[in-house]
Each structure stands twice: as structure tokens, then as C-alpha cells.
Amino acid sequence: MRALLLALSLTLPASAAAQAVMTWLMPDLPPASIRARNQPGAGITDAQIAYVQGRWPQVQHRFLYANLKRSWTMLDAGEQACYSFTLINAERMQRAHIVETGLLPPLQLVARAEVAAALPLNAGGEVDLPRLLAMPELRGLVSEKRSFGAQLDAALRHRPPNSTLKQTAIASYGESILSKMLLSRADYTIDYDFVLAYYKARHPKLSELRSFPIAGNAEPIKLGFACPRTDWGKATARKLDGLLASKEGAQALRSSVDKWISQDARQRYAEQFSAFYRRREKPMLARVEP
The missing domain is CATH 3.40.190.10 (Periplasmic binding protein-like II)
Known part of the structure; x- marks a missing residue:
């Protein structure tokens, strides 16, 4: 059934504004996502998507649980779905349109x-x-x-x-x-x-x-939504980026992460966290490459 739903969603028009279904590729990896009866629960990306759902009711949000390899295979193939929890690096930025959604302490x-x-x-x-x-x-x-x-x-x-x-x-x-x-x-x-x-x-x-x-490994890690490098993916990423670009959105994103971070880590990386979420109050994809 999930495969059929995904196939149906992939036949919809390429315009993000016109789409009727938003398919999210979900990791089964607590607490990034805490799966509850094949639906998002109380994890980090679960809370972030819940915020998006509340501000994008015009589409039906559907969820497909897939491992990291399968999710990126689908993105590389240009399928109309976005991966909900990617740890951002330079290589992934080249492979997908990525909407930054949070900051995590490094390993x-x-x-x-x-x-x-x-x-x-x-x-x-x-x-x-x-x-x-x-x-x-x-x-x-x-x-x-x-x-x-x-x-x-x-x-x-x-x-x-x-x-x-x-x-x-x-x-x-x-x-x-x-x-x-x-x-x-x-x-x-x-x-x-x-x-x-x-x-x-x-x-x-x-x-x-x-x-x-760990010495030499002190840079916090950015996480985000990853959409395919297609016209659909670019339009969808811009839509998601715009939905998150407010003080309320930035606070919701911060809250989704903060509950899973130790007090020591919050104090150690407080300056970087605050700077990131201040930037997140405004659109961050204005300079995205075509």
C-alpha cells in the first residue's frame, strides 16, 4: 500500500504549489524520528514536520519509512519526495536542495x-x-x-x-x-x-x-530536509524554507532539537546555536543555485 501511495504521488504535477501530496522519507532512527504505527511520533524531525503540516494544510502529508541508502537513491533518481533528516555536508549539498532545520552537537x-x-x-x-x-x-x-x-x-x-x-x-x-x-x-x-x-x-x-x-571535532552539525535536484525539488525546498522562516518557526525548530541535547552541550555550543536560529528566522535559500 505504501508503495502504491508513493507511486500515485509521483504522478502529480511538478509544481510544488499545485501538488496534492507531500511525501516525506522518514528514518527509523530514534530520536531523529520516533516511529509510532508508521506515523511520526515525538522525534526531532517528527516535531519539525508537524510544524510544517500546520502551516501547509493544502497538501496531504504522507510518510514512507526508508533507510539512508534507499532515501538517497530515491533523491538521486529525482523522485518527488523529500528526506526529512539529513546531516548536512558538502557532498550532500551537491546532490540535493537542502533546507536547514537545526544544529546538533558533533560526535x-x-x-x-x-x-x-x-x-x-x-x-x-x-x-x-x-x-x-x-x-x-x-x-x-x-x-x-x-x-x-x-x-x-x-x-x-x-x-x-x-x-x-x-x-x-x-x-x-x-x-x-x-x-x-x-x-x-x-x-x-x-x-x-x-x-x-x-x-x-x-x-x-x-x-x-x-x-x-572530542578535540578537533568541535564544529556543530547542521541537519535539514533534502529534496531532489529537480525543478520540483527546488520549488518544494523553497516552499519549506519559507514556511520555516519566522521567529515562531525558528523557535519550533530549536525546541525540536533542544529537548534531546544535554545541558552541557547546550552550554558549550550556545553561541553557535543562537546564531543559527537567528538566521533561521529569515529565508535561507535565497541564493540557492539553479
Whole structure:
């Protein structure tokens, strides 16, 4: 049925103003999106889309849950759908028309409270990852299938032979790895602050875990809606951008993210967050490339 609905939506006129259906490609990845009976729940992008729905009632909003690979395959093919939660980088900006919707803290070092005092921190309170990887007394655990970005991936690849960091193929790596840390089977991992906040809300015992910024990886990450690089995608991105361009819209976007960010991260990145949401009060696609 979902495939039929999507096929019907793709046959509609290319003009965003005339379309009757807005198809959202949704990640099944809490708390980016918290799926509830195949509908958006209480996640970050769920709240953002709810704001858009309230201000764009002229179209029917439909939701298709798809993994990252499938979503970008559909965008690259020019299908009339927008991916609702993309972490923005230069390569993705070339592949899609992207509407910026929020700012997230970068990947963090998540550690057990018992080992926090032993972490190699610089004067700014950031973890020196190469030094940490060379400390055999501290045991790390990360997913072998996950990329953490060029810089962190390089540090992991070049860890010394005596490093006690292990890579695992376990499924549901976020929750599974954090649970292993509670059992003292690992001392640290790498993950997003907002993912840790989600699992802490579900499992109070995880409150024992702490997150620390990683030196050299301090730039917050932009997230947004991604629409295909077609005339339809450009028109739809401009429409979405305009719906969000107000003080009310900026506040709604900020609220959707803030509830999933730790107090430490909100304080550390407060200046960058405030600057972003001030810019979000106005259209941000005025200079989008044709």
C-alpha cells in the first residue's frame, strides 16, 4: 500500500504549489524520528514536520519509512519526495536542495563516570582521542560498520597496536554498546549527544554515562530536509524554507532539537546555536543555485 501511495504521488504535477501530496522519507532512527504505527511520533524531525503540516494544510502529508541508502537513491533518481533528516555536508549539498532545520552537537566521547577522571583532556575539556586510544587501561567499543567522519575514522584506523579499542558487529549498536558499558564491558564509545539523551530517557541507569567533546571535532552539525535536484525539488525546498522562516518557526525548530541535547552541550555550543536560529528566522535559500 505504501508503495502504491508513493507511486500515485509521483504522478502529480511538478509544481510544488499545485501538488496534492507531500511525501516525506522518514528514518527509523530514534530520536531523529520516533516511529509510532508508521506515523511520526515525538522525534526531532517528527516535531519539525508537524510544524510544517500546520502551516501547509493544502497538501496531504504522507510518510514512507526508508533507510539512508534507499532515501538517497530515491533523491538521486529525482523522485518527488523529500528526506526529512539529513546531516548536512558538502557532498550532500551537491546532490540535493537542502533546507536547514537545526544544529546538533558533533560526535562525542561517551564514557562511564568511573573513568571520567582518567580521560586525557586538553585545557578546553576536550578528549585527546589519539592519546586515549593509546591507553590500554581504558577499553573502547564502537561499531565496525559505522563511519564517524574522515578525521575520527583516521584516528581509529591509526590507533597503536596495544590499543584496547574493539569493533563490534552487533545490531542496534547504539543501545547495545551503551548497555555493555553499564555492565563494565567497555569504558567508552563514540556517539551523538542527542542519541545518548534518548537512551537515557528510556533507561535511567544510563544516566551514569557522560559525554565529552572530542578535540578537533568541535564544529556543530547542521541537519535539514533534502529534496531532489529537480525543478520540483527546488520549488518544494523553497516552499519549506519559507514556511520555516519566522521567529515562531525558528523557535519550533530549536525546541525540536533542544529537548534531546544535554545541558552541557547546550552550554558549550550556545553561541553557535543562537546564531543559527537567528538566521533561521529569515529565508535561507535565497541564493540557492539553479
